[in-house]
Structure formats: structure tokens, C-alpha cells
Amino acid sequence: MLNFTFHNPTRIHFGEGQIKAIGAEIPANSRILVTYGGGSIKKNEVYDQVKSALENHTWFEFSGIEPNPIYDTLIKALDLIKAHDIDYLLAVGGGSVVDGTKFIAAAALFEGEDPWDIVTKQAPISSALPIGAVLTLPATGSETNTGAVVTRNGNKLPFSNPLVRPQFAVLDPSVTLTLSDRQISNGVVDAFVHTMEQYLTFPVNAKVQDRMAEGLLLTLIEEGPKALNADTKKDLEVRANIMWSATLALNGLIGAGVPQDWATHMIGHELTGGYGIDHARTLSIVLPGVMKIRRNEKREKLLQYASRVWEINDGDEQSRIDAAIQKTEQFFHTMDVPTRLSHVGIERSEIEGIIEKLTAHGMVKLGEKRDITPDVSHQILTAAL
Amino acid sequence: MLNFTFHNPTRIHFGEGQIKAIGAEIPANSRILVTYGGGSIKKNEVYDQVKSALENHTWFEFSGIEPNPIYDTLIKALDLIKAHDIDYLLAVGGGSVVDGTKFIAAAALFEGEDPWDIVTKQAPISSALPIGAVLTLPATGSETNTGAVVTRNGNKLPFSNPLVRPQFAVLDPSVTLTLSDRQISNGVVDAFVHTMEQYLTFPVNAKVQDRMAEGLLLTLIEEGPKALNADTKKDLEVRANIMWSATLALNGLIGAGVPQDWATHMIGHELTGGYGIDHARTLSIVLPGVMKIRRNEKREKLLQYASRVWEINDGDEQSRIDAAIQKTEQFFHTMDVPTRLSHVGIERSEIEGIIEKLTAHGMVKLGEKRDITPDVSHQILTAAL
Numbered sequence: 001m002l003n004f005t006f007h008n009p010t011r012i013h014f015g016e017g018q019i020k021a022i023g024a025e026i027p028a029n030s031r032i033l034v035t036y037g038g039g040s041i042k043k044n045e046v047y048d049q050v051k052s053a054l055e056n057h058t059w060f061e062f063s064g065i066e067p068n069p070i071y072d073t074l075i076k077a078l079d080l081i082k083a084h085d086i087d088y089l090l091a092v093g094g095g096s097v098v099d100g101t102k103f104i105a106a107a108a109l110f111e112g113e114d115p116w117d118i119v120t121k122q123a124p125i126s127s128a129l130p131i132g133a134v135l136t137l138p139a140t141g142s143e144t145n146t147g148a149v150v151t152r153n154g155n156k157l158p159f160s161n162p163l164v165r166p167q168f169a170v171l172d173p174s175v176t177l178t179l180s181d182r183q184i185s186n187g188v189v190d191a192f193v194h195t196m197e198q199y200l201t202f203p204v205n206a207k208v209q210d211r212m213a214e215g216l217l218l219t220l221i222e223e224g225p226k227a228l229n230a231d232t233k234k235d236l237e238v239r240a241n242i243m244w245s246a247t248l249a250l251n252g253l254i255g256a257g258v259p260q261d262w263a264t265h266m267i268g269h270e271l272t273g274g275y276g277i278d279h280a281r282t283l284s285i286v287l288p289g290v291m292k293i294r295r296n297e298k299r300e301k302l303l304q305y306a307s308r309v310w311e312i313n314d315g316d317e318q319s320r321i322d323a324a325i326q327k328t329e330q331f332f333h334t335m336d337v338p339t340r341l342s343h344v345g346i347e348r349s350e351i352e353g354i355i356e357k358l359t360a361h362g363m364v365k366l367g368e369k370r371d372i373t374p375d376v377s378h379q380i381l382t383a384a385l
Numbered sequence: 386m387l388n389f390t391f392h393n394p395t396r397i398h399f400g401e402g403q404i405k406a407i408g409a410e411i412p413a414n415s416r417i418l419v420t421y422g423g424g425s426i427k428k429n430e431v432y433d434q435v436k437s438a439l440e441n442h443t444w445f446e447f448s449g450i451e452p453n454p455i456y457d458t459l460i461k462a463l464d465l466i467k468a469h470d471i472d473y474l475l476a477v478g479g480g481s482v483v484d485g486t487k488f489i490a491a492a493a494l495f496e497g498e499d500p501w502d503i504v505t506k507q508a509p510i511s512s513a514l515p516i517g518a519v520l521t522l523p524a525t526g527s528e529t530n531t532g533a534v535v536t537r538n539g540n541k542l543p544f545s546n547p548l549v550r551p552q553f554a555v556l557d558p559s560v561t562l563t564l565s566d567r568q569i570s571n572g573v574v575d576a577f578v579h580t581m582e583q584y585l586t587f588p589v590n591a592k593v594q595d596r597m598a599e600g601l602l603l604t605l606i607e608e609g610p611k612a613l614n615a616d617t618k619k620d621l622e623v624r625a626n627i628m629w630s631a632t633l634a635l636n637g638l639i640g641a642g643v644p645q646d647w648a649t650h651m652i653g654h655e656l657t658g659g660y661g662i663d664h665a666r667t668l669s670i671v672l673p674g675v676m677k678i679r680r681n682e683k684r685e686k687l688l689q690y691a692s693r694v695w696e697i698n699d700g701d702e703q704s705r706i707d708a709a710i711q712k713t714e715q716f717f718h719t720m721d722v723p724t725r726l727s728h729v730g731i732e733r734s735e736i737e738g739i740i741e742k743l744t745a746h747g748m749v750k751l752g753e754k755r756d757i758t759p760d761v762s763h764q765i766l767t768a769a770l
Contacts, residue, residue, distance in 0.1 A: 240590075
């Protein structure tokens with residue numbers, strides 16, 4: 001096990017009916033900006049529940065935060081924050097709304113000249129508005145962590161700062177019952193790949209972290225398809241297990257003390273930034289390529305994954321690894337997401353351009369050993385054709 | 386899954402050499418009281434590391450906190466706190482030192498007449514001195530949770546309050562290399578039973594919590610005996626896996642959203658309070674009795690435990706449950722702890738007196754369904770003869 005520091009102070013209220021907890025979580029004299037996306041929260045009654053919980057608070061609203069939140073949209077919130085003297089942000093939505101709200105929280109109190117520097121130059125942040133989150137789509141884990149991803153002019157870039165970690169998060173699985181199949185698929189696949197990126201590296205004898213990661217993978221493999229199946233998709237227990245898995249997949253715990261490989265996410269960001277492909281669908285395309293091209297570097301963990309997650313114990317090592325990759329792809333197919341660039345219409349001739357953008361964004365030493373160079377990323381995308 | 390609120394803001398610094406982190410964790414202008422036990426920290430250099438890390442801080446010390454910390458000892462710290470205007474407590478030791486320090490933290494700012502009311506009457510606490518912890522014995526999980534147990538006149542009683550949760554905890558597995566076999570055994574068994582008490586109840590389809598609990602049990606079963614074996618006992622990775630397991634066994638995570646059954650602990654406390662038996666050794670005696678007497682109420686989880694933890698899948702249900710109980714007892718024997726009252730010299734005629742004390746302490750409705758009455762506790766102890 002590697003040395004680590006773990007700290008996750010977000011207070012979590014989990015379960016049906018927990019949205020009412022926000023009333024007590026946000027100080028009574030706060031001036032709140034409720035941030036959300038395209039308005040689905042008005043259809044599924046989440047908006048009404050928030051309104052009711054905040055009936056004794058002063059609050060305003062800012063809507064229109066899109067999937068893969070865009071800088072130009074987010075920056076508009078700053079005027080509202082100034083005009084209404086806002087001192088608390090409440091993000092109501094999925095990971096994109098939470099991510100966008102994190103950027104707004106940092107930008108509102110940013111002391112530099114251009115808030116975009118927070119993302120491109122990792123400009124220092126000395127303070128940020130406090131954030132609470134009401135999660136409506138289990139996927140990114142953003143509701144309890146310090147990271148966010150913002151897009152500008154086709155450049156999708158991450159930043160991270162403890163100051164933007166939500167102070168509390170409400171996870172009510174019943175509000176996820178109105179999600180579309182596509183949203184559920186994307187969420188399950190995102191959480192699955194987050195887990196893999198903290199697990200599928202090289203062994204450091206971190207027994208607890210490995211078993212927790214495997215527990216999340218097994219749960220997502222069991223419950224994900226049930227959330228798409230007509231007979232079981234309304235089962236609240238299925239939704240609860242998915243929701244709690246997605247949060248724990250990226251709250252820092254399974255990644256504490258182990259190597260990590262975020263190459264799949266970084267390469268995937270270029271497919272979203274450049275082609276507008278759903279985030280999770282970039283991951284389901286790139287991850288199998290990473291598994292294939294890095295099969296030697298990840299040999300021991302691939303074999304452990306094969307055995308413990310898929311019960312693949314027979315045959316020689318290479319065939320067990322092949323079978324594990326195949327099972328992973330089958331799981332993605334069951335979740336109805338693409339696993340090849342060709343599934344989303346991207347051709348061999350376009351790989352070079354994708355790698356150029358990846359390089360321009362500084363993503364030239366990816367992977368748990370920083371040895372996934374642009375050449376290796378090229379091989380990964382070629383394996384994903 | 387049941388509704389829950391989860392919150393654990395303790396910052397954890399894990400790994401060899403992390404004691405130096407306390408210098409930055411404790412505010413520079415603090416007036417610190419370092420609390421510890423019988424002086425083993427002076428033999429294993431932990432004291433020197435703490436001294437070095439605090440070289441720019443003002444600090445005093447209070448030693449002599451014993452296993453199962455005693456009220457009369459702890460209360461003596463209050464004079465020191467007043468005399469030196471102490472505003473921060475640093476617990477350096479095992480769970481008993483951390484527990485005792487939690488009581489001191491609450492008692493120092495207690496506004497009622499008698500601090501013992503904190504334990505016996507759950508008297509309200511409005512503030513407490515901040516605490517940091519340097520853990521030297523992995524076992525109780527006290528280093529990141531809100532609970533503590535204090536003993537007075539043979540009465541061993543728990544209290545819990547978020548105000549006494551340590552702000553940070555240093556977990557350096559290398560400092561556990563000097564522990565005695567008995568201390569290691571006790572720690573592993575304590576963590577194992579904590580996990581069981583949040584796992585072995587009735588199923589609520591909490592897939593992640595179950596798998597995390599099983600991961601901790603499997604890790605303790607694999608690593609515990611290695612920490613006693615001459616060939617492997619100095620292996621830092623073994624110690625690291627045990628240490629992280631013990632913290633996660635009682636940091637609130639595996640118990641969030643599931644029923645819990647603390648009957649083993651509550652009955653065990655009477656054996657420590659009345660007979661001075663090591664805490665963990667009371668648990669290894671009582672747990673098998675609980676498993677036997679509650680085999681019907683816990684049937685489904687006993688079968689899951691048999692299958693997933695011990696790979697017992699053949700035979701009828703009763704024989705699988707029997708085999709799982711037997712495996713648990715064998716594990717305890719491997720860890721060199723007793724599993725019968727007779728192993729510690731307690732006879733059938735003494736059970737009635739133990740049950741009387743349990744009843745006097747209000748422990749009359751134990752278990753996940755509050756239906757372990759004094760009669761059932763009597764059966765449990767009889768099964769443990």
C-alpha cells in the first residue's frame with residue numbers, strides 16, 4: 001500500500017425523502033443560488049421538493065447548465081451572484097451541474113484576472129462559495145469530491161480544489177426513477193470506469209481497496225442491467241445500490257494508497273470535446289483499448305479482475321485476460337453503450353487529429369507509470385477502431 | 386438499503402513516517418496536552434517522533450491512561466488542562482487512549498455538575514476540546530469515530546458525540562511492529578467483530594456495504610495470522626492491511642444504511658467490567674454464542690457469510706451455518722483468543738450475576754430488532770460456557 005492522505009468531509013443524506021434535509025444544512029441567513037440544468041427537475045418534482053425545503057430561505061435560481069458544462073454558460077452566473085449578493089450555491093442535478101457549480105463557486109471569488117486560468121493554468125484559489133448538492137443522476141461522484149471538468153471551445157479540461165468540495169450531498173435514489181435509459185447507462189458506465197481506473201494498474205498489496213473496488217464493480221455489473229430492464233427498472237433498491245456505488249467509486253476511498261491510471265478519461269475527454277460524444281460513451285470505447293494495449297503492464301491486476309469479478313479461472317494467462325476484456329465489452333453492450341470508435345462514426349484517419357489535441361492539452365504522460373505517451377494513446381485508439 | 390446520514394470528516398494520514406504531519410495539523414498557537422498510556426510510546430520511538438513534530442508547538446503531557454480507561458484516571462487530566470490553559474488534545478496510543486481522551490475533551494468543557502453524567506445520563510455536550518490522534522494499535526476505530534467507552538467501579542459504559550471525533554488521525558503501520566502478539570490478536574479480533582456486528586443481521590439488499598464488510602473480514606482472516614507468525618510478523622504490508630481494515634471497520638461506512646447488532650459488545654463489556662478480561666477476548670467468547678442462539682434470526686446473512694467469506698456452499702442450510710460458526714471459532718483460535726467462558730474461568734453459576742449487571746446498565750433490548758432480552762443474553766452466555 002502506498003502512503004496516502006484521505007479526507008472527505010461531505011455530509012451525505014441518503015435515501016428517499018432526504019431532500020428536506022437541505023433546509024437544516026444551509027444556514028438560515030444564506031442568500032442561495034440554486035443551479036440546475038435543462039429543467040428536468042421541474043418535471044420530476046425535485047424542484048418542488050427543493051422549493052419546499054427552502055421555504056424559509058432566501059434563494060434565486062440559475063438554470064441552463066448543460067452536459068459537459070460550458071465556460072460561457074457558467075460565467076453568466078457571476079452577474080447573478082453579484083446582483084443578489086449570493087453566498088451559498090445549491091447544485092441540483094447530475095455531475096455536470098455539480099461540476100459547473102464548482103467552477104462558478106471558484107470563479108465568483110477568484111482574485112486573478114481571468115477565471116479560465118483556474119482550469120488552464122491551475123491558477124491558485126484562495127476561497128470559494130460554499131456548495132451543497134442534490135444529486136439527480138448517479139455517475140460522476142462529483143457530489144462529494146474536489147474535481148470538476150469544464151469545456152470551452154471544444155477543450156474539455158479538469159481542475160480540482162478542496163475548496164469546491166460540496167459541504168453536503170443529498171442522494172435520493174427515488175429521483176433517479178425518471179431518468180432516461182441513456183442517462184442510467186451513462187451513469188453506470190461512468191462509475192464502472194472510475195472504479196477500473198483506480199483498480200486496474202499494478203498490485204501494491206492494498207487488500208481492502210482492491211476488495212472495495214471489486215465490490216463496486218460486481219454491484220454495478222449486477223444492478224446496472226436491472227435499471228434498464230422493464231421488469232426491474234422501477235425497483236428502488238436497484239437504484240439505491242447504483243447510486244451509492246457511483247458516489248463511492250470516486251469519493252477518494254478506493255483510490256487511497258493505490259496507483260491510478262486516468263488515461264481512459266483523458267483520452268475520452270478529447271472525444272467529447274471534439275465530437276460531442278457523451279462522456280460515458282467515450283469511456284466504454286477507450287477502456288477496452290487501454291486493457292488490450294496495456295495487457296502486459298496491467299497483467300497481474302487483469303488476472304485478479306478476471307478471477308474475482310468474472311470468475312474466470314481456467315486457461316492460460318493470455319486467454320483469461322482476453323476473456324476478461326471480452327466480458328467487460330459484453331457488459332458495456334448490455335448497458336447499450338458503444339465500445340468502438342466505428343460505433344460513433346470516427347475513422348482511422350481522425351485518430352491523428354485527436355492525438356494532436358491530447359498533446360496540446362498536455363496529456364503526454366498518462367497512466368499509472370506516466371508512460372502512456374501520445375504514441376501509446378494512438379495505439380489505444382487504433383485498438384478501439 | 387435503509388436511509389442514512391454519513392459524515393466522517395477526520396483527515397487521515399496513512400503510512401510510514403506520517404507522524405510528522407501532526408505539526409501542520411495542529412494550529413501553531415495551540416497549547417497542547419499529549420495524552421498517552423503506560424509509556425510504551427517511549428520505547429518504540431513514537432514519543433520521540435511526536436516530540437520532533439511538535440518542536441515549534443507548546444505542549445504538555447498526561448500519561449497513565451490504562452486499557453479500558455478509568456474515570457478516576459481521566460478526570461485528573463482536567464487539573465492539568467486548567468493549569469496550562471490547554472486548548473488541543475493529542476491522543477497517542479491505542480483505542481483506550483483515544484477513548485479516554487474523548488472523555489477528557491468533553492469533560493473539560495462540560496457545563497453540568499458531574500462529568501460522569503456524560504456517560505450515565507447521556508448529558509448534553511455543547512462543546513469539547515479538539516482532538517488529534519496518533520494511533521499505535523489498530524483495533525477500535527476510535528481514531529475517526531464519535532464513540533468512546535469509559536469504566537468506573539467495574540461499570541464499562543459507552544457514549545458518543547460528534548464533538549469528540551478526532552479532527553485528524555495518523556496511521557503509521559510501522560509503529561505497530563513493536564506490539565505484543567496479544568495486542569495484535571486483540572486488535573484483529575476487535576476489528577473483525579466490529580465488522581460482524583454491522584453485517585450479521587438481516588439482509589436489506591445493501592450490496593456495497595455487504596461486500597465492503599466481507600472484504601474487511603477476508604482481509605483480517607488472511608492478514609491477522611500473518612501478524613502472529615514469526616516468518617511474516619515483521620511484514621509492514623501485513624500491518625498496513627490490518628491497520629486500514631480496523632479503521633474502516635468502525636468509521637461508519639459499512640454500517641451506513643444497514644441494521645446493526647451490538648449485543649456482542651454490550652454483553653462483552655460486562656465481562657471486562659466485572660472480570661477485567663481484555664475487551665477483544667470478551668468478544669471472541671460472546672460472538673459464537675450470539676451466532677448459535679440467533680441462527681434463525683440471522684439465517685440469511687449467516688448463509689451469505691458462510692458462502693462469501695468461508696466458501697462454504699455445500700450441504701443443507703443448518704450444516705452450512707454450523708460450519709461457518711466453526712470456521713469463525715477456528716479463526717479466533719488461530720488468533721490465540723478464547724472462545725468459551727470456561728477458557729477464562731467463568732462458570733455457569735456466574736451467568737446470572739452478569740445478566741443482572743447487564744440489566745442494571747439498561748441493556749435489556751439488544752440486537753438488530755431490539756429483541757435480545759436478558760433471557761436471550763442468558764442463553765447466549767450459556768451457549769458460550
